[in-house]
Amino acid sequence: MEPRRHVGLYGLMAEFDNSEQLIRASHEARAKGYRKLDAFTPYPIEEVSEALGHHGSKLPLIVLIGGILGALGGFGLQYWVSVIEYPLNVGGRPLNSWIAFIPVTFETTILLASLSAVLGMLALNGLPKPYHPVFNAERFALASRDRYFLCIETADPGFDRQGTESFVKGLDPGGVYEVEN
Amino acid sequence: MSERPSWSAPAELAGLERRAWLVGGCGLAISVFGAFLNRAQFTQSYLVAWLLWTGIAFGCFAVMALHHLSGGAWGLMVRRVLESATRTIPILALLFVPVLIGLSDVYSWADPEAVAANEYLQQKTGYLNAGFYIARFAGYFLIVGGLAWLIRRRSLRQDETGDPMHSRRMQNLAGPSLGIYVLVATLASVDWIMSADPLWYSSLFGVYFVGGHAVSAFAFIIPVALWLREREPMSRALTDRHFHDYGKLLFAFVMLWGYFALSQLLIIWSGNLAEEVTWYVERTAGGWKTLSLLLALLHFALPFLMLLSRGLKRNARRLATIAILLLAMRWVDLYWQLGPTFHHDGFSLHWLDLTTVVGLGGIWLALFFKFLGQQPLLPIHDPDLEEALAGE
Numbered sequence: 001m002e003p004r005r006h007v008g009l010y011g012l013m014a015e016f017d018n019s020e021q022l023i024r025a026s027h028e029a030r031a032k033g034y035r036k037l038d039a040f041t042p043y044p045i046e047e048v049s050e051a052l053g054h055h056g057s058k059l060p061l062i063v064l065i066g067g068i069l070g071a072l073g074g075f076g077l078q079y080w081v082s083v084i085e086y087p088l089n090v091g092g093r094p095l096n097s098w099i100a101f102i103p104v105t106f107e108t109t110i111l112l113a114s115l116s117a118v119l120g121m122l123a124l125n126g127l128p129k130p131y132h133p134v135f136n137a138e139r140f141a142l143a144s145r146d147r148y149f150l151c152i153e154t155a156d157p158g159f160d161r162q163g164t165e166s167f168v169k170g171l172d173p174g175g176v177y178e179v180e181n
Numbered sequence: 182m183s184e185r186p187s188w189s190a191p192a193e194l195a196g197l198e199r200r201a202w203l204v205g206g207c208g209l210a211i212s213v214f215g216a217f218l219n220r221a222q223f224t225q226s227y228l229v230a231w232l233l234w235t236g237i238a239f240g241c242f243a244v245m246a247l248h249h250l251s252g253g254a255w256g257l258m259v260r261r262v263l264e265s266a267t268r269t270i271p272i273l274a275l276l277f278v279p280v281l282i283g284l285s286d287v288y289s290w291a292d293p294e295a296v297a298a299n300e301y302l303q304q305k306t307g308y309l310n311a312g313f314y315i316a317r318f319a320g321y322f323l324i325v326g327g328l329a330w331l332i333r334r335r336s337l338r339q340d341e342t343g344d345p346m347h348s349r350r351m352q353n354l355a356g357p358s359l360g361i362y363v364l365v366a367t368l369a370s371v372d373w374i375m376s377a378d379p380l381w382y383s384s385l386f387g388v389y390f391v392g393g394h395a396v397s398a399f400a401f402i403i404p405v406a407l408w409l410r411e412r413e414p415m416s417r418a419l420t421d422r423h424f425h426d427y428g429k430l431l432f433a434f435v436m437l438w439g440y441f442a443l444s445q446l447l448i449i450w451s452g453n454l455a456e457e458v459t460w461y462v463e464r465t466a467g468g469w470k471t472l473s474l475l476l477a478l479l480h481f482a483l484p485f486l487m488l489l490s491r492g493l494k495r496n497a498r499r500l501a502t503i504a505i506l507l508l509a510m511r512w513v514d515l516y517w518q519l520g521p522t523f524h525h526d527g528f529s530l531h532w533l534d535l536t537t538v539v540g541l542g543g544i545w546l547a548l549f550f551k552f553l554g555q556q557p558l559l560p561i562h563d564p565d566l567e568e569a570l571a572g573e
Contacts, residue, residue: 060491091453099450102443 010133010181011036011153012164013140014173019045022148025171026051029152032167036156040134040143059120066116067109074108075101137177151179186414188557193412198550205543212540215533216279222531224283225523230537231280232373232519233397233512234545235273240398241266242329243362243391249332249355254569255426258419259402260560262409264336265552266401267329269545274322276541284311287523290379301380309376317372321365328358336560343562366391374515378522381460385445392438396480397511399431403504407497415558418570421495428494431504435488439481463521468528472517480510512538 016022022039026048029037039048078101082088087095122128134140134151143149150171152164168176216223245263248256256263285292289302290309296302302309332354339347367387375386406427409415449457464473484503493499516534559566 056491064489093453097450099443099447102447 008181009154009161010136010179011151011155011159012168013134013137013149013151013177013179014168014171015139015142015175015177016148016150017174019048019148021172022150023047023051025150025173028171029150029167033158034152034156034164036153036159038134038151038153040140040149040151042144042146042148057124059117059124062120062124063113063117066120067113070109070112071105073112074105077108078104133179133181136180139175139177147174186417188414188418188559188561190554190558191409191412191414194550194554198547198554201543201547201550203543205540205545205547208536208540208543210540212533212536215536219531219533220283221286222533223537224280224286225519226531226533226537227541228280228287228373229512229515229519229534230541231273231277232515233538234269234541236394236397236511236515237401238266238269238273238545239325239362239366240394240396241401242270242325243359243394244398244402245329245332246355246358246362249351250359252565253426254565255423255430257560257563257566257569258415258423259406259427260336260563261553261556261558262402262405263398264329264333265549265555266398267326267333268552269548270322270326270329272548273545274318274326276544277318281315284314287377287519288314288379290376305379309379314372317368321369324361324365328354328361332358337556339562340557340560345564348564363387363391366394374518377519378460380456383445383449383457383460385441385448389438389441389445392434392441393511393514395434396431396438396507399427399434400504400507400511403427403431403497404501404508407501409558410497418559419497421497424497424500425491425495428488428500431500431507432485432488432494435481435484435507439485442477442481463525464517466527469517469521472513472520472528476510476513476517479506480514 014025016025019041022041023045026037026039030051030053035053037052039052041048075098079096082097082101083095089095090097134149137149139147140149150168150173152159152168158164165176212223212227241263244256245260245267248260248263280287285295288309289295289299290305291311291314296306332351335347335351335354338344367390370387370390374390375382403424406415406419406424410419446461449461463469484507487493487503493503520529
């Protein structure tokens with residue numbers, strides 16, 4: 001295996017004073033060809049996700065599948081119990097009395113859909129994560145207060161210690177920091 | 182947005198109004214002609230049509246109150262649409278006169294012969310009699326129309342004076358309005374629909390009626406907002422984000438309607454009492470069963486699945502397609518509630534059912550367009566407007 005070119009370095013992080021600068025910087029970094037990059041902001045900013053080229057996540061599909069499985073499972077369980085395994089005549093109603101099955105089916109649909117939303121979210125974003133290199137950057141704590149950060153990772157094929165640094169400085173940031181692994 | 186538009190309605194609105202008067206006038210003329218051929222059928226068809234358009238106006242009243250209570254850019258963008266729709270309420274009361282003329286054609290409790298033949302009906306005449314019915318009807322319209330007028334008056338006055346105090350007053354009015362509206366609509370649902378089958382009762386019927394109003398309101402707002410967005414000046418104000426909100430609200434109320442519809446069925450089905458099940462027995466026999474299935478599929482299942490999609494909710498044109506389908510299903514729902522009561526021998530659809538809904542609809546829409554053009558399309562001095570237009 002080829003030795004890594006940037007041992008000990010996770011990436012370069014630029015700090016911005018406002019969201020407009022960050023959005024512009026994200027657009028420029030994308031245009032420059034960087035793909036392994038991430039932005040950190042005190043609150044969600046839709047334009048940044050768009051600028052970074054984040055497409056819709058897979059989560060809605062996971063939740064939909066969870067919901068469908070919940071609906072089939074809930075209805076199937078009641079059908080199996082009331083029609084196949086323990087048929088019971090209740091006031092002359094049909095064994096497959098689907099109307100009475102709906103509330104439970106609804107509940108199991110919601111249950112599995114919401115469980116798959118939470119678990120799917122955790123699986124996709126990799127949380128909980130006790131260690132992440134970006135926290136090594138000293139001023140990064142301000143990302144949850146009033147500063148906006150953009151980090152270009154060394155894992156990006158286009159990353160080049162000098163070239164990337166001069167590019168990042170050209171974005172007019174409030175500061176550029178090395179992020180150690 | 183450096184230059185400020187006046188937010189006055191696009192000129193095409195007058196053309197729409199003219200066409201609506203024409204269609205409405207023709208539809209009503211044909212319907213009145215039909216009334217001379219078959220008065221009972223006319224009154225029955227007319228009642229269903231009237232309920233559809235009244236449902237939109239009442240639904241818009243409830244949504245207007247909801248908007249003043251909760252705030253939010255979605256409501257500001259269509260407040261004038263809601264206000265214009267509620268301005269039709271006094272006229273809808275006048276348009277009820279044909280039903281009052283043929284009261285015994287739709288309500289057996291108003292027919293002395295039917296009452297004389299049925300002891301149960303005699304027991305109910307203390308509440309179900311023409312005089313008290315009309316008095317209650319007047320009460321409902323005075324209350325809802327009056328509250329709508331009070332709220333709308335403040336909103337228009339704020340356009341002139343810019344006094345933010347009016348926003349608080351409207352909010353204060355909106356809370357009680359919403360509660361009073363639900364009570365009025367519950368009583369009205371018993372009078373207007375449930376009492377057509379005077380021996381049947383369901384305690385969930387009122388909220389089912391209210392759920393239908395909310396669906397009607399959003400199914401109406403969305404196509405109107407789309408039409409406005411495709412023209413100046415509202416093309417500068419309405420964005421995908423607002424349609425996303427309308428889509429979410431429509432989705433919520435479709436689910437609420439479905440929830441009430443199923444709850445009523447579930448309760449009556451579980452109880453299995455002879456007095457209650459007749460309603461569903463009639464509606465699951467012959468052609469009415471097809472209509473019941475159609476209602477479950479197109480008023481609930483299909484819109485539910487489509488509205489799950491975020492992309493669809495943000496696409497105003499596709500969202501409006503679903504909304505128009507739901508508007509059509511609102512009529513089907515009302516017809517499904519009343520039709521089997523009028524036609525015990527199986528499914529029946531008369532040409533008067535169509536001409537009355539088109540005729541009344543034309544008149545109602547013409548009035549709505551007329552009112553919509555009479556003030557700016559946005560509440561220009563609302564304290565929240567700047568923020569809403571900035572899109573945050």
